[in-house]
Amino acid sequence: MAYRATEKTRAAQAERREVLLAEAGNLVAAGGFSAASVKAIAENCGVSVGSVYSYFDGRADLLAAVFRRGADQELNEVRMAVAEHSGAADRLRALVETFARRAIRGRQMAWSLLFEPVDPRVDEERLVYRGSYVELTTAILRDGIEEGELPEQHVGIAAAALIGAISESLTGRLSPVPVELPETFSDDDIVDAILQLCLRAVGFAA
Known part of the structure; x- marks a missing residue:
């Protein structure tokens, strides 16, 4: 049976994406786009680098957002x-x-x-x-x-x-x-x- 995301699951994913995006914004506001590395975002949010990439199609996509x-x-x-x-x-x-x-x-x-x-x-x-x-x-x-x-x-x-x-x-x-x-x-x-x-x-x- 194919997996289908529930409304609750989608909401949780959107919330996690929002946390990552907000932290990236904080890093940019403090030190510019150069400071917003995926590693720094992941460390500050307490997640793995791979987890960040699961929400964005690469760093360029994240910074564009x-x-x-x-x-x-x-x-x-x-x-x-x-x-x-x-x-x-x-x-x-x-x-x-x-x-x-x-x-x-x-x-x-x-x-x-x-x-x-x-x-x-x-x-x-x-x-x-x-x-x-x-x-x-x-x-x-x-x-x-x-x-x-x-x-x-x-x-x-x-x-x-x-x-x-x-x-x-x-x-x-x-x-x-x-x-x-x-x-x-x-x-x-x-x-x-x-x-x-x-x-x-x-x-x-x-």
Whole structure:
């Protein structure tokens, strides 16, 4: 008689997978994707390396799942912040400030999600989520043009440029390798500078 998983068995498997995924996320948040080895995950969860592989199709699959979870959380926070505002200018401010401030608060995870060299599987996920941010920004800019707040422009290119600018502008602050910055250049200064750049770039009065 063929084995058929029961609902209880499936629930237990899903729970064990969740424990492994959560621990992998903790390791990434603390030391980046490079710290999330299958051996470290297994040891911290008190299971064998083989047990980890029974829930994921290799380390690349596991890290891609960790990336999706972290990126989903950040994207949802940005979307919620944008949805709380009306008017294209205020929505763009919410997008920039939420993105930048959350990245600075969770520097290691943000660095890993945005910049850390990783398996191609994770790079593929990065492109998907970058596209989601560009899509959200495109909608804001299109509304701004329709409402007469912005001059006519190629909204797709402008949106992609803004998302690239926000990410690249955070590199120095997020980098695990110390980068010299003026002592008076605070996190608030960085966020405000990025915001002013983005607003002016598309034609809003900063």
